[in-house]
Amino acid sequence: MNFSKPVYIAAFAAACCFLTACGPDTGGAGAPITGTRIWVADQPDSKVAIYDEGGSLLKLVGRFGMFNKPNSIDVYEYDGAAWVCDFYTNRIRKFSAGGNPLYATPGQEGGFLVRNPVALSVSQSSGECWVSDRGNHRVLRLGAEGGVLARVTGFRYPRGISADPAAGDVWVADEGNDAVVKIAGTASGDVPVAAVEVGRFTGMENPWAVAADADGKGWACSREAGRVVKLSPQAAELASVGGFANPVALAVDEPAGAVYVVDAEKGLLAALRRNVTGTHKDYGAVATFVVRNLAKPEDVFADENAGRIYVAEMGAGNVRVYDRDGELINTLGGFSGPGALAAWDGD
Amino acid sequence: MKAKINRRKLLRTFKEVAAIYGPGKRERDVADYISSRLERLWPVSEDGAGDAIDGDAGNLLVQIEGEGEPVLFVAHMDTVEPCAGVKTKVEDGYVMSGGDTILGADDRAAVAALVELAEAAARMRARRPLELLFTVAEEIGLLGAKHADYAAVTGKMAFVFDASEPPGFAVVAAPGSELVTATFHGRAAHAGIEPEKGINAIKMAASAVATMRLGRIDHETTGNVGLISGGRATNIIPERAEIKGEVRSHDPSKLAAHVAHINEEIKKAAAESGGDAEISWTQAYVSYRLDEDAPPVALFRRAARAAGLEPKFVAGGGGSDANVLNARGIPSIVIGCGMENPHTTDERIAAASLEKLAELATALATTA
Numbered sequence: 247m248n249f250s251k252p253v254y255i256a257a258f259a260a261a262c263c264f265l266t267a268c269g270p271d272t273g274g275a276g277a278p279i280t281g282t283r284i285w286v287a288d289q290p291d292s293k294v295a296i297y298d299e300g301g302s303l304l305k306l307v308g309r310f311g312m313f314n315k316p317n318s319i320d321v322y323e324y325d326g327a328a329w330v331c332d333f334y335t336n337r338i339r340k341f342s343a344g345g346n347p348l349y350a351t352p353g354q355e356g357g358f359l360v361r362n363p364v365a366l367s368v369s370q371s372s373g374e375c376w377v378s379d380r381g382n383h384r385v386l387r388l389g390a391e392g393g394v395l396a397r398v399t400g401f402r403y404p405r406g407i408s409a410d411p412a413a414g415d416v417w418v419a420d421e422g423n424d425a426v427v428k429i430a431g432t433a434s435g436d437v438p439v440a441a442v443e444v445g446r447f448t449g450m451e452n453p454w455a456v457a458a459d460a461d462g463k464g465w466a467c468s469r470e471a472g473r474v475v476k477l478s479p480q481a482a483e484l485a486s487v488g489g490f491a492n493p494v495a496l497a498v499d500e501p502a503g504a505v506y507v508v509d510a511e512k513g514l515l516a517a518l519r520r521n522v523t524g525t526h527k528d529y530g531a532v533a534t535f536v537v538r539n540l541a542k543p544e545d546v547f548a549d550e551n552a553g554r555i556y557v558a559e560m561g562a563g564n565v566r567v568y569d570r571d572g573e574l575i576n577t578l579g580g581f582s583g584p585g586a587l588a589a590w591d592g593d
Numbered sequence: 594m595k596a597k598i599n600r601r602k603l604l605r606t607f608k609e610v611a612a613i614y615g616p617g618k619r620e621r622d623v624a625d626y627i628s629s630r631l632e633r634l635w636p637v638s639e640d641g642a643g644d645a646i647d648g649d650a651g652n653l654l655v656q657i658e659g660e661g662e663p664v665l666f667v668a669h670m671d672t673v674e675p676c677a678g679v680k681t682k683v684e685d686g687y688v689m690s691g692g693d694t695i696l697g698a699d700d701r702a703a704v705a706a707l708v709e710l711a712e713a714a715a716r717m718r719a720r721r722p723l724e725l726l727f728t729v730a731e732e733i734g735l736l737g738a739k740h741a742d743y744a745a746v747t748g749k750m751a752f753v754f755d756a757s758e759p760p761g762f763a764v765v766a767a768p769g770s771e772l773v774t775a776t777f778h779g780r781a782a783h784a785g786i787e788p789e790k791g792i793n794a795i796k797m798a799a800s801a802v803a804t805m806r807l808g809r810i811d812h813e814t815t816g817n818v819g820l821i822s823g824g825r826a827t828n829i830i831p832e833r834a835e836i837k838g839e840v841r842s843h844d845p846s847k848l849a850a851h852v853a854h855i856n857e858e859i860k861k862a863a864a865e866s867g868g869d870a871e872i873s874w875t876q877a878y879v880s881y882r883l884d885e886d887a888p889p890v891a892l893f894r895r896a897a898r899a900a901g902l903e904p905k906f907v908a909g910g911g912g913s914d915a916n917v918l919n920a921r922g923i924p925s926i927v928i929g930c931g932m933e934n935p936h937t938t939d940e941r942i943a944a945a946s947l948e949k950l951a952e953l954a955t956a957l958a959t960t961a
Contacts, residue, residue: 317633333633364633381658403715422715452716470599585633 282549282591283343284556284578285328286565287316289585294319294330296345299567301578305345312339319588320368320375322390323551326590329375331366338363338377338388343590349392359394360386367416367458369409369431376416378407385418387433398429400439406455406496410462415444417464417477419453426453426466428481445481457496457505459520465505467493474507474529476522487518489528499548499555502570504534506555508543515540515557517572535572544585552591558584598709598951606630607688607705607947608681611697617733618648620670627670627704627727631655631711640742648729652737654745655725657714659958663722664892665748665923666710666954667738667914668703669731669755673936689941698932698942700731703754706930706951710958720959724748728914731755735878738917750889751925752957753915758929760949761902763893764909765926767916768813768841769848769880775801775859777823779868781832791830792868795823798834801862801870805855807838814842815910816851843880843908878916881925882908889926896956902949928953 283304284297292314294307307330314334321328326343336358340349351359361381368375373390380403387396402422409416414431426447433442452470459465462479469492476485492511499506504517507529515537522532530536541561548555554575557566565578565587615623628637635657643651650670673695680691690696707725714720724746728737756764777798782791798821807816816838823834840855842848856872863870883890890906897904909927918925931946 315632334636362636424716452713583629 282552282589283326284565284589285319285321285330285587286558286578286581286584287313287319287330287586288581288583289315289317289560290582292316297565297578299576301576307341307345308339308347317586318363318365319586320366321588321590322368322373323370323590324373326592327373328588328590329366329368331363331377333362333364336361336363336381338366338375340375340392343592351388364405365407367407367409369414369416370411371414372431374409376407376409378404378418380404383422385416385429385439387431396433397436398433398439398442399436401427405453406466408456408458408464410458410460412460413462415458415462417456417458417466419456419466421453424448424451424453426450426456426464426475426477426481428464428477428479445477445479447475447477447481447483449483450475455494455496457498459498460500465496465498467496467507469494474505474518476505485522486525487522487529487532488526489530495543495545497546497548497555499550499570501550501553502548504570506546506548508540508546508557510542510544510560512538513540513543513561514538515543515546515555515568515572517570537568537572537574540566545587547588549589549591552589554589556587556589558587560585598706598713598948598955600948603705603709603947603951604683604688604944606708607702610701610704610708611681611688612679614677614679615671616674616676617671617730617736618646620729621649623670623704624650624653624727624729627653627655627708630708634715635711638745640740640745642729642737642740642742645740646730646736648736650729652729652741653725653727654742655711655727657711657723657725659714659720659722661721663724663748664957665724665726665746665751665918665925666707666957667726667728667751667753667755667918667925668707669700669728669737669914670704671730671732672697672699672701673732675938683944686945687941687943688947690938692938695936695938696932696940696942698930698940699757699935700755700930702930702932702942702947702950703928706754706947706954709951710954713955714958717955717959719961722747723958731914735912735914735917738914743921746923748923750892751915751918751923752889752893753913753918753925753927754930754950754954755913755915756909756927756929757932757935758907759931760900760929760946760953761897762905762907762929763890763897763926764913764915764929765887765890765906766843766882766908767880767912767927768815768843768910769845769916770839770841770877770912771848771852772875772877773836773838773840773852773855774873774875775836776871777801777834777836777863777868778870779830779832779834779866782830784828784830788830792832792866794831794834794868797862797866797868797870798823798836800866801859802836804862805858806851810842810851811847813844813908814840814847814851816840816855839877841910843882845880848880878912879920881916881919883919883924883926887924889924892957892960893926893928896960897953899960900949900952900956902953
């Protein structure tokens with residue numbers, strides 16, 4: 247581990263302006279954290295921690311009892327700040343790259359802004375965070391510094407959410423309506439989804455996870471249908487890839503020209519070609535690689551800068567790290583059940 | 594739009610949950626399985642029943658919001674033995690075990706149906722609020738239901754998915770049950786040298802059992818002595834013997850009358866032999882009988898028809914979690930799940946019954 251490099255950057259310093267308590271961005275030992283940070287939500291233990299590439303614990307994030315089944319993490323590439331979604335405490339929390347708390351949505355005393363949130367996505371163009379506020383049947387746009395910028399209503403049990411890294415528009419899996427909806431990233435105030443809708447795809451039952459392309463396209467998977475669809479910027483179907491049993495998470499890797507899919511039931515990681523078109527009954531025909539024999543993989547994250555793919559292998563208590571050829575680089579073990587993760591290469 | 598249960602997934606879920614070892618008080622892995630499937634969809638909580646009964650898991654409560662009056666769906670997580678290493682197979686449309694274990698369709702078929710219901714619930718229109726209560730230790734005395742945290746339950750009526758009748762049947766009445774343990778005390782003596790000094794406790798117990806009215810007493814009352822033990826050696830006149838039995842009746846007054854009868858026969862046998870007897874009664878569960886216009890009966894009738902089933906109502910002969918719920922003021926009926934030969938290694942369930950059960954659960958959740 248290298249603790250020599252300071253990590254303060256302008257954006258982080260600016261973020262401190264609204265903090266009630268913001269000390270140096272350090273790990274547990276008090277020294278600044280540098281290098282790759284892998285954020286892992288260990289669900290059975292209800293804890294969030296940061297690890298280095300070698301699997302060493304850098305910091306246990308938050309105090310005891312802060313989390314109860316954290317289920318989604320995303321990082322802002324610009325400064326490494328991480329947002330964590332927690333289902334049972336009904337909170338969204340933002341942390342610095344070093345794991346220090348920056349912001350949290352109101353808790354019980356404040357009337358809970360969110361209820362049973364299930365997913366979040368950080369807009370890489372703005373640092374804002376979009377939240378799938380499932381229990382309230384809405385999607386929230388949270389400012390980088392924590393205010394509520396928009397409440398988009400009219401969803402029914404929204405599930406996956408992904409912010410377009412370029413334009414800032416947002417894809418939402420509207421599970422209860424069997425729809426994948428694209429909304430404008432400029433949505434503000436209290437607004438019904440119809441007022442900010444860019445496109446809507448209704449050709450797939452039980453949409454679950456979504457991922458946004460940098461060119462405005464979207465990807466969505468269905469646990470019910472066992473397939474992944476690629477959607478145009480207006481949400482028309484461009485491609486359909488089947489053969490999955492329970493695809494639960496997606497991640498776009500622009501430089502690699504790939505979209506990664508993990509299937510919890512088949513226990514696989516598949517790298518689909520981003521330029522795929524048409525209908526394919528089996529993912530094997532359009533995958534650059536497939537990794538098999540994973541134990542209940544639940545999440546996948548692509549670190550586009552470092553060229554690393556991280557898989558939360560919940561059933562085995564591992565985080566697997568792959569390169570873009572699907573070669574296993576490292577296995578971080580000892581987790582109870584990693585269910586969500588994100589990574590930031592730090593440099 | 595009406596979400597449908599995915600048949601392939603339902604069967605897979607049943608096979609997965611049937612394979613989990615979980616007799617009474619050892620349901621931890623079953624509870625973890627259910628939690629892992631549902632806890633990211635709906636709030637799942639576990640009560641303290643595990644601690645109260647010295648088990649390794651409590652009851653699980655899954656709360657699914659909706660519109661209207663909440664209803665409670667109940668299935669128990671435990672199975673009877675032998676349930677280690679259950680391997681399922683499908684033959685001629687039936688799911689069965691390998692023959693050396695039970696299948697565990699009682700009550701894992703219901704567990705599977707409710708897990709699938711919960712996973713599809715977000716996509717069901719006009720669905721009422723649902724509470725899924727997965728209980729522990731049902732098979733060993735309804736212990737989970739008896740120790741459940743009812744402060745967290747808001748359901749105004751309950752459907753207990755636990756009857757062996759086919760889907761479409763509902764048990765709307767069940768007997769109450771009292772369990773008896775009688776310990777006869779005689780006097781020990783050498784059986785060959787001075788038998789005159791002894792008072793034989795086994796003979797006392799036998800006399801009592803011989804004069805008791807047992808078996809079917811009338812159309813709604815039964816009595817049984819199922820266990821007897823005592824004595825130490827063939828050459829010792831036994832000073833102690835114990836019998837265990839039960840009385841069941843749909844009619845509380847008949848239940849009380851037959852309890853009194855058994856008490857009387859025990860005391861009489863002891864007195865006639867010059868010994869004495871201690872008698873201990875424990876209430877296993879309280880009887881119930883719901884009218885045809887009771888809310889769960891009326892909803893079941895509508896839902897069964899919506900699911901393409903002709904509703905049929907019967908009186909049951911055994912206890913279930915519904916006895917406990919009815920006693921707590923939550924009107925409850927027991928839903929037929931279609932398991933055949935439960936509690937035996939010949940247990941099986943038709944795949945079609947499993948599917949129909951899930952459809953019925955969906956209909957109960959969505960039928961106005």
